[in-house]
Amino acid sequence: MLANSANDGSNTSLLELLGVLTTSSDGESNTSLLKLLTVPTATSDQDSTTSLSELLGLSPGSLDVELPTDEIKNSLPDLSDDFREVLNTLTDEAELKANLTEEVTNWSDAIGDGSIVFTPRTPKWAYVSWYVSETQKQALQNKGGNFLAVRLYDVTDIDLSYQIPQLVQQYECEEATHDRYLAIPQGNRDYMTEIGYVTYADSWLCIARSGIVRVFSRSSADFWFVTDTELVIQGATEPGTTVTINGNSIKLKSDGTFHFRVPFSDNLLNYLITATSAKGGQQRTISKKFSQESSDS
Numbered sequence: 001m002l003a004n005s006a007n008d009g010s011n012t013s014l015l016e017l018l019g020v021l022t023t024s025s026d027g028e029s030n031t032s033l034l035k036l037l038t039v040p041t042a043t044s045d046q047d048s049t050t051s052l053s054e055l056l057g058l059s060p061g062s063l064d065v066e067l068p069t070d071e072i073k074n075s076l077p078d079l080s081d082d083f084r085e086v087l088n089t090l091t092d093e094a095e096l097k098a099n100l101t102e103e104v105t106n107w108s109d110a111i112g113d114g115s116i117v118f119t120p121r122t123p124k125w126a127y128v129s130w131y132v133s134e135t136q137k138q139a140l141q142n143k144g145g146n147f148l149a150v151r152l153y154d155v156t157d158i159d160l161s162y163q164i165p166q167l168v169q170q171y172e173c174e175e176a177t178h179d180r181y182l183a184i185p186q187g188n189r190d191y192m193t194e195i196g197y198v199t200y201a202d203s204w205l206c207i208a209r210s211g212i213v214r215v216f217s218r219s220s221a222d223f224w225f226v227t228d229t230e231l232v233i234q235g236a237t238e239p240g241t242t243v244t245i246n247g248n249s250i251k252l253k254s255d256g257t258f259h260f261r262v263p264f265s266d267n268l269l270n271y272l273i274t275a276t277s278a279k280g281g282q283q284r285t286i287s288k289k290f291s292q293e294s295s296d297s
Contacts, residue, residue, distance in 0.1 A: 187217025
């Protein structure tokens with residue numbers, strides 16, 4: 001910015017108007033802005049800071065700003081430590097919740113929709129019972145599950161974390177059943193069972209795995225005797241008919257025949273068998289009751 005003088009027509013710069021830079025009489029030196037403002041600087045023997053308001057020559061009151069008190073200044077380190085502690089606490093809680101969620105999810109996948117219990121009864125026989133939810137059944141059938149089965153494994157001296165157990169026997173199970181007896185081939189061995197589906201491609205879809213159980217052998221001097229009963233229900237109807245036993249669907253062969261095998265583990269069995277025609281217009285129901293008595297002598 002330039003200004004014209006009325007007397008001599010000379011130009012005066014903005015810096016000269018403000019008096020920021022002046023030239024001495026001998027033209028050898030300039031005066032800096034800091035010197036003109038006479039701003040004090042820190043000395044070597046005194047620690048001091050100069051605020052922006054002091055550099056501009058403004059008083060704190062004219063800025064309408066409340067200066068921090070000594071109490072606030074002294075509390076700043078404590079506030080920083082408190083904030084760090086709160087942040088660490090929130091982080092730990094978030095990690096804990098994430099780990100807990102993962103554990104609950106894994107636990108639900110393991111036993112939420114299915115479970116199996118393996119119990120030896122004698123050196124030659126064991127009882128196994130299981131539970132599989134209808135949701136899990138449908139999900140695995142959608143993945144290619146063909147039929148429900150129980151598998152017996154010999155896991156003696158086997159680490160399941162990296163070794164594959166030896167399959168001893170596979171037992172096909174009806175959808176409506178929830179237990180059965182298994183033959184134990186050899187005593188003094190560790191066994192384990194699984195409940196799952198065998199696919200059409202003969203692969204295995206495991207639902208649940210039992211704990212490992214040691215089956216002991218009796219000494220040759222001990223005489224033992226055990227019997228097991230298995231019930232087989234057979235029937236036939238028109239192809240395409242829907243057959244259920246106690247609400248569980250039974251697969252029919254192409255000619256409409258079917259069979260249902262169930263261990264006779266209870267003294268009384270009661271089954272309601274229903275057939276519904278393919279068009280849904282007709283329905284027939286048959287109720288069957290079975291009982292057994294046993295005594296030891």
